[in-house]
Amino acid sequence: MSRDRRLRRKTRLVDRQDEREVLAEFLKAVRGGESRALVLRGDPGVGKTALLEYLGEQATGCRVMRVAGVQSEVELAFAGVHQLCLPMLDRLDRLPAPQRDALQVAFGLAEGPVPERFLVGLAVLSLLSEAAEEQPLICVVDDQHWIDRASALSLGFVARRLGADPVGIVFGTRSPRDELAGLPELHVTGLPEADARILLESALHGPLDEQVRDQIVAETRGNPLALLELPRGLTQTQLAGGFGLPGVVSLSARIEDSFRRQLEALPPESRRLLQLAAAEPSGDTSLVWRAADRLGIAIQAETAGLAEFGAQVSFRHPMLRSAAYLSAPEHDRRAAHLALAEVTDRTIDPDRRAWHLSQAATGPDEELADDLEQSAMRAQARGGLSAAAAFLQRAAALTVDPSRRADRMLAAAQTHVQAGEFGTALELLAMARVDPLDELQSARIDLLYAEIDFASGLGGEAPALLLKAARRLEPLDADLASDTYLTAWLAALLAGRSATSADLAEVSAAVQARTPPAHPLGLPEILLSALTLLVTRGPATAAPVLREVVERFTATGIPAKDDLQWGWFAQATASALLDYTPWRTILERQVHVCREVGALDRLPVMLGALGTATVWSGDFAAAELLDAEADAVCEATGSPAAPYTALALVCMRGDEANAVPLIETVISEATAGGQGIAVAYANWTAAILYNGLGRYGEALAAATASSEDAPGLYVSLWALPELVEAAAHSGETGIARDALSRFAAASRAVGADFGLGLEARCRALLSEGELAEDLFAEAIERLARTPLRPELARAHLLYGEWLRGQDRRADARTQVRTAHELFADLGMAAFAERARRELLATGERVRHTVEAAGALTAKEALIARLAREGRTNSEIGTQLFISARTVEWHLRNIFSKLGIASRRELGAALAEQKRALPSA
Structure with a gap:
């Protein structure tokens, strides 16, 4: 797709020395093999485009690729990315299959599942990396504020993931959108007074009174476009005394007024031609000529330098295009869109045709509304949520039937919610309420309000709102009601004690009290039944249904869609069974599926959950790799990182200096956000630290x-063994016995070694004599059959402490020595020190033996491990959302640090390092 191109001429910059130096350093770095990203921001007309063109002219030895946003095409999904990638599509075959497929679907070149937007971004990054193999690449994105949302997200992703590729990407924008958050910025302001005078004089064609000149310079505040354009279209008489420059309107408005005056000075035929060209965002000159022929407009009309009609239409400035379009009377504008629709191929570009027809419509048109709805479906299939919402919104405006109009308005609002555009969604919901609504539509509005609250992070309020919506939906749409009840359950779990009303117990009771669906239960219903039964009736009653869920999600052949949609709930059921292996299996598959499809919104959550399970197994190095991957994903997406794995690591290691500030930060932020489960997690790990x-x-x-x-669920369940140990050592046996009773209800429901081993260890702490000894032995035997080495080591330690209390020092030394060796091997410094002190008390001397960290960073260790496993650079780059060239750059650093020369030596080199990562 093409865009407005500024009329090509050598860019003459007046002053701009500071900006030119920044751009020169930018080019120097890219030519030197580095990557760079930069955002030029400033008011309309301040000179961003001139600087971008100057950059392109100075980029000798580099390939320059340009993208320019167009206001009228802001809702066409992936239009900007398509413009950038079009010259590189011959390289598509070089991309990994998931990336290639995602990009082809996004561009409408193939059919397939809706592509994850981050996978599209990674495909663009890979294409740029491939192109940069031949020569350094400069990507210039002008008018980023008018780039379609899907493209803006992808290009922002690319800018954050540039690594070792000689690629530079520069954005020109009026006000940076959230897609560019965190990128380096250069604020472009007006010219100094002396330079502004020089530029103004270059635009004048006759003498000008000094006082008037000073007035123009002052009122334009050095804005270059204003200095060049405001005098145009004004006679010397109008300029005399400054009467042509009233200062009561904004500078942008005055620039547009200047453009309008220049348009009004054209012959009517010329003006209509420019207005027609402004209505066609593709810039396709042949299309404009065909439409002009239909309207009887002569294509030889003079445009006075305001636009050029070459291979594509080029306006002198985007604001001129906007002024041309808005200057057309409404009937002429509709006629232009109708002519453009008639010459746009229905087969090749049905969506653009439908959009033109919708702008030409004079009133409701049900057939056209249907076409727009089909366009919305195609846009959504390509991953263009904002575009789909725009089509649906326009379809609603053209719909005759009030009920269908409301349905389309609600569908548009739902799509905006999915795109994270909550403000627009709320506006549409308010508009939808104007029409008469049936009960289902009214209930859907309640649901959307609740979903917006939940997605906006208002944790405390969301459960009650979702529960209300689910109850209203129950007699109207059973499937949607089930999904909503499940979301309400999740919201209540996440809110925990922060829920202002409708806590987990209330949501679960409401589900259990309803009439069950008559049709066979699908996955959502089975999950809902299992989780709510767990809360209302306890683990023993819920165990059969919980096992059914776990069996489904650990079996082969479950569709990836179900894994993505319901996998988090499935892992929650597995954790409730206190059976480690299926829980870990579900989590690993969740992470794998998220990686495969590029579901980066879900991936950090699942990496955090898998990181917790991995820390619990004692494989701290692997957990740090998962944490590093989660950080890489959050860095790529610009979303905040949840430090749960890091929190579990520092607390398991006993690293108080780093743990306490992190615990306090998580508790503070989670409390403010109404996320009770995060507070519970921080307190659970704090209990491990202090024990x-x-x-x-x-x-x-x-x-x-x-x-x-x-109580008795998820993190709160995990905290109970810590509570028993702390209470037993504090002489609070009543508290300890109550906690043990709650934990045993869960551990005995299924009877897995994980739960029963921890129960036996807790029960031993509250027992005496032979019974206590038997229980310690049982705990050690059961935990030894699990991967939970930290829990096994703690069982040995507690047994040894008990034995010393029985004055059996020799037996105590055996148990504590085993515990100390395990703790030292794992890197659990606090527990190792506790075991060392216990050994000293038994009369045995022992040195500190927790090993020092290795030299590789977390990201390097992750790349090294993936390379050791035989992954190619491309495969590693896909997992970490960086280019293959960047992977190669990291590998060279890794080889240097490890003193090796090739991948073949990685296995031995990593094996020499007990832990290849720095301590958290």
């Missing part, structure tokens, strides 16, 4: 707070 340090009072307080968030 390791032997500060049982602090451990007791943290474990108590965590266990009360969602």
Whole structure:
């Protein structure tokens, strides 16, 4: 797709020395093999386009690719990305299959599942990297504020993921949108007074009174476009005394007024030609000529330099295009769109044709509304949510039947919610309420309001709103009601004690009290039944349904769509069974599926959950790799990183100096956001930290707070063994026995070694004599059959401490020595020190043996491990959302640090490092 091109002429910059130096450094870095991103921001006409053209002219030895946003095409999905990639589409075959498929679907070149937008971004990054193999690449994106949303997100992703590729990407924008958050910025302002005078004089064709000149310079505030354009279209008489420059309107408005005056000075035929060209965003000159012929407009009309008609239409400035379009009377504008629709191929470009027809419509048109709805479906299939919403919104405006109009308005609002555009969605919901609504439509409005609250992070309010919507939907749409109840359950779990009303118990009770659906239960219903039964009736009653869910999600052949949609709930059911292996299996598959399809919005959540499970197994190096990957994903998407894996790591390691500030930060931010489950998680890990340090009072307080968030479920369930240990050491046996009772209800429901081993260890702490010894032995035996090495080590330690209390020092030394060796091997410094002190108490001397960290960074260690596993650079880049060239750059650094020369030596080099990552 093409765009407005500025009329090509050598760019003459007046001053701009500071900006030119920044751009020169930018080019120097890219020519030197580095990547760069830069955002030029400033008011309309301040000179961003001139600087971008200057950059292109100075980029000798580089390939320059240009994208320019067009206001009228802002809702056409991936239009900007298509413009950038069009010259490189012959390289599509070089991309990994998932990236290639995603890009082809996004461009409408193939059919397939809706592509994840981040996978499209990664495909664009790979194409740019491929092109940069031949020569350094400069990508110039002008008028980013008018780039379609899907393209803006993809290009922002690319700008953040540029690594070792000689690629530079520069954005020109009036006000940076959130897609560019965090990128380096250069604020472009008006020219200094002396330079403004020089530029103004270059635009004048006769003498001008000095006082008038000063007035123009002052009122334009050095804005170059204003200095060049405001005098145009004004006679010397109008300029005399400055009477042609009233200062009561904005500078942008005055520039547009100047453009309108220049348009009004043209012959009517010429003006109509420019107005027609302005209505066609593709810039296709042949299309404009055909439409002009239909309207009887002579194509030889003089345009006075305001636009050129070459291979594509080029306006002198985007504001001129806008002024031309808006200057047309409404009937002429509709006629232009109708003519353009008639010459646009229905087969090749049905969506652009439908859009032109919708702008030409004079009133409701049901057939056209149907066409727009089909366009929305195609846009959504390509991943263009904003474009789909725009088509649906226009379809609603053209719909005759009030009920169908409301349906389309609600569909548009729903699509905006999915795109994260909550403000627009709220506006549409308010508009939808104007029409008479049936009960289902009214309930859907309630649901959308609730979903916006939930997605906006208003954790405390969301459960009640979602529950209300689910109840209203129940007699109207059973499937939608089930989905909504499940979302309400999740919202209540996440809110925990922060829920202002409708907590987990209330949501679960409401689900159990309703009439079950008559049709066979699908996955959402089975999940809903299992999770709500767990809350209302307890783990023993819920266990059969929980096992059914786990069996489904650990079996082969489950569709990726179901994995993505319901996998988080499935892993929650597995964790409730206290059976580690299926829980870990579900989490690993979730992560794999998210990686495969590029579901970067879900991937950090699943990486965090898998990171927790991995920390629990004692494989801290692997957990750090997962944490590094999650950080890479969040960096790529610009979303905040949730530090749960990092929190579990520092607390398991006993790293108090780093753990305490992190715990406090998580609790503070989660409390403010109404995310009770995050507070519970921080308190659970804090209890581990303080139990390791032997500060049982602090451990007791943290474990108590965590266990009360969602009693007997998820993180609150995990906190109970910590609570038993802390309470037992603090002499609070009543608290310890109550916690044990709650934990045993879950552990015995299924009878897995994970749960039963922890239960036996807790019960031993509250027992005496032979019974206690038998329970410690059982705990060690059961936990030894699981991957949970930290819990096994803790069982040995607690057994040894008990034995010393029985004055059996020799037996105690055996158990504590085993625990100390395990802790030291794992890197659990606080527990290792606790075991060392216990060994000293038994009369044995022992040195500190927790090993030092290795030299590789977290990202380098992750890349090294993936390379050791035989992954190609392209495969590693796909997983970490960087280019293959950047992977190669990292590998060279890794080889240098490890003192090796090739991938073949990685296995041995990494094996020499007990832990290849720095301590958290």
